[in-house]
Amino acid sequence: MYTGRNAYLLVEKKLFFFLWLFPSALFGQQLNELVSLYQHKFKESEAVIINSESEYEFDLVENKVTIKEDKSQKLLSLRYNTFINEVEFYDSNSDIEEFSCESSLNQKSVNSDRVCGNYTNSEYFFDDNKFCSHKLKLQEAGEIWKTHLSKVYNDSKYLTSVYFHDRYPIINKRIILKIPLDIEVDIREFNFEKFVVKKYVTPEGRFRIVEYSISNLSAMENVRLGRSIQFIYPHLLILVKSYQSEGEKVNILSSLNDLYGWYRSLTRQLSVQPEVFAPLVNSILKGKMTDDERIGTIFYWVQDNIRYIAFENGLAGFKPDEAHSVFQKKYGDCKGMANLTKEMLRYAGYDARLSWIGTKRIKYDYSIPSLAVDNHMICTVLLDGKKYFLDATEKYLPLGIVADRIQGRQILIEDGENYILEKIPEGSKENEMELRQVRLSMESGMLVGSYKYILQGEKKRNFLFGYHFSSGSTKDKLVKNCLIDENKNMRVNNIQLSDLNQRVGVFEINTELECMAAISSFNNELYIDIDISKDFKNWIVDENRESDIDFGEMIYKVLEVELELKDGDSVLFLPEQLKIEHEEFSVHAFYVKEPNRILYKKRIVIENGVISKDSFIQWNEAIRKLTQHYGSQIILKR
Incomplete structure (x- = not known):
């Protein structure tokens, strides 16, 4: 039964x-x-993919490995009179040869019906991504659409990964790789641990057939603070390492040496015209005597005067723009800005070098020779045994500080025909502190006093960037939101900002604070709430969510409050100490009674900026305790 x-x-x-x-x-x-x-x-889905099969056939064409993808799938409609778009992407290194759709209700969208065009991601000013789309009408629930795609990758380097998931749920999925025996392909498997993936490897004439199958996949999530899909979903990393030609082995990307060699082949094509920017360099370095002053001056000039625009454009996604061109245009991507920083510093007499790096959005490191391992470029200066890591895309970041997104990451530094492989140092969490210091007293049924908000490191950089790129009224709103969010029971007056153009050191906002609803009285007892921020209150995570929580930076929030007591005030109750320690986060909040005052300190730390799915239960329990703590108030007898 x-x-x-x-x-x-x-x-x-x-x-x-x-x-x-x-x-x-x-x-x-x-x-x-x-x-x-x-x-x-699947309540949220318009359709479900009941069967999907993708075959990737590798071939050697004119001393270059190409890959042909054939994908067939069946979509079962779960809606009536709804339109969906079936979209496939390509670029200058790939071509869509055929893309068609046909339904069980005699609807068709043939290859000639497809709509194709350029695709621009909101993060990019210009890119090389293109798309082809069919607009499919889901006429009734139960209708089945069959789709077929034939796509060719003209250079195997650019097919880096294959994912099992899709934007719709999938009932059955097969991925087949058909690899000639004279082409060496390494298939790396990621995030298989929580999924049942079947794998079969069989010989078939001159081919090695590698087949993967998986069932019952949910749709890919699109959630707030989602982590890179490289960390979440099962996928294959495709490494075409070499091929045989006339009995000789020809390397493609068989090692880091090959990857660096290919990168270097691109950078060696760059021309250098220092005469274009030499007058500017000479001018801004006048009176600058120390190395830190001179390096910092050039670094800051690029930060301030070159607009950062991300590019994805074929080889331009990997090849830097010429330094003089970036200087003249006054905009560039990370590679162009790194190259301009390098050439200006070299003109000034420094050993500056291009450096490749993968941000924390990248799961892989340089043990894998693939174009997928990095997504960013900076400039590194070697001086007296010290390395300066300069990322001019990070506006308002001071010399000597690197952004959180590249801390702890491997960096590939050019060194002629060789390379230097190092790791960016991790920053101190104290240097990323977001500190609120408040001194309060009780007047006319309110809490009033002084409020100092202190930012440093990445928090300071983010504030300055947002402030300088905001209009007048938006600037005021930004400052108030930083201080009191949108709490209508608080008011700030006489706001004073420290130097908005000073990169080095901390940034302070000083203001007067009024808390209008922080005191309640009953039978000569005062109930007082002095926690003005209540970070992460009710911040419960959906435990069915697939993605980790990724804040994109270290979280280190500290609140220090001093409440002045009047003569005759007696403390009847102080909330209990809250202390939660977890390998990914910690929460500590406590009250202390001292003569004529009460001190309150709260510290919340998420050191890596990530709450993994495996920790959601513990996180939610911590949030419940923290929220309960926020509801507990000081009780005074007056």
């Missing part, structure tokens, strides 16, 4: 098996049952 969930799964399996074997024979009640099951299971 099957009951509950087991019965549900049994019905689903039977119906799907019948559909898979006899798609044209599934009518009426059976189809309705299957649609009803999937509508219940």
Whole structure:
């Protein structure tokens, strides 16, 4: 006897098996049952992919390895009279040869019906991504759309990864790689641990066939503070390492030496015209005597005067723009800005070098020779045994400080025909502190006093960047939101900002604070709330969420409050200490009674800026305790 969930799964399996074997024979009640099951299971999806198969065939064409992708899939509609877009992307290194769709209700969208064009991600000013799209009408629930794609990658280096998930749920998925025996391909498997992935490797004539299959995948999430999909979803990293030609092995990307060699082949194509920027360099370095002054002056000039625009444009996604061109245009991507920084510093007499790096959004490191391992370029200066890591895309970041997104990451530094592989140092969490210091007293049923908000490191940089790129009224709103968020029970007056152009040191905002609803009285007892920030209150995470929480930076929030007591005030109750320690986060909050005052200190730290899915239960328990702590107040007798 099957009951509950087991019965549900049994019905689903039977119906799907019948559909898979006899798609044209599934009518009426059976189809309705299957649609009803999937509508219940995938409430947010317009369709479900009941079967998807992608084959990648590798070939050697004119001493270059190419890859042909053939993808066929069946989409089962779960909606009525709804339009969806079936989209495929390509670029200058790939071509879509055929892309067509046909439904069980005699609807068609053939290859000539596709709409193609340039695709610009909101993060980019210009890129080389293109798309082809079919607009499909889901005429009724139960309609089945068959889609077919034929796509060619003209250079195997640019097919770096293959994912199993899709934007729709998938019932069955197969990925097949057809690899000639004379082409060496290394397939790296990532994030398989929590999934049941079947793998088969079989010989077939002059080919090695590698097949993966997986079932019952949810749709890819699009969530706030989502981590890079490289950390979340199962996927394959495709490394085409070499091929045989006339009995000789020809390396493509078989090692880091090959990857660096290819990068260097691009940078060696760059021309250098220092005469274009030499007058400017000479001018801004006048009176600058120390190395730190001279290096910092050039670094800051590039930060302040070159607009950062991300590019994705074929080889330009990997090849830096000429330094003189970036200087003249006054904009560039990370590679162009790194190259301009390098050439200006070299003109000034410093040993400056281009350096490749993968930010924390990248799961991989340089043990894997792939174009997928890095996504950023900076400039490194070697001087007297010290290395200066200069990322001019990070506006308002001072010399000697690196952004959180590259701290702890491997960096590949050019060194002629060789390279230097090092790791960017981790920053101190104390240098990333967001500190609020408040001194309060009780007047006319309110809490009033002084409030100092102190930022440093990346927090300071982010504030300055947001402030300088905001308009007048938006600047005021930004400052107030930093101080009191949108709390209508608080008011700030006489706001004073420290030097908005000073990169080095801390940044301070000083203001007067009024808390209008922080004191309640009952029977000569005062109930007082002195926590003005209440960070992460009710910040419960959906435990069914697939992605880790990624804040994009270290979290280190500190609140220090001093409440002045009047003569005759007696403390009846102070909230208990809260102390939570976890390997990914910590929370500590406590009150101390001293003569004529009460001190309160709270510290919340998420050192790596990530809460992993495995820690959601512990995180939610911590948040419940923290929220309960916020509801506990000081009680005074007056």
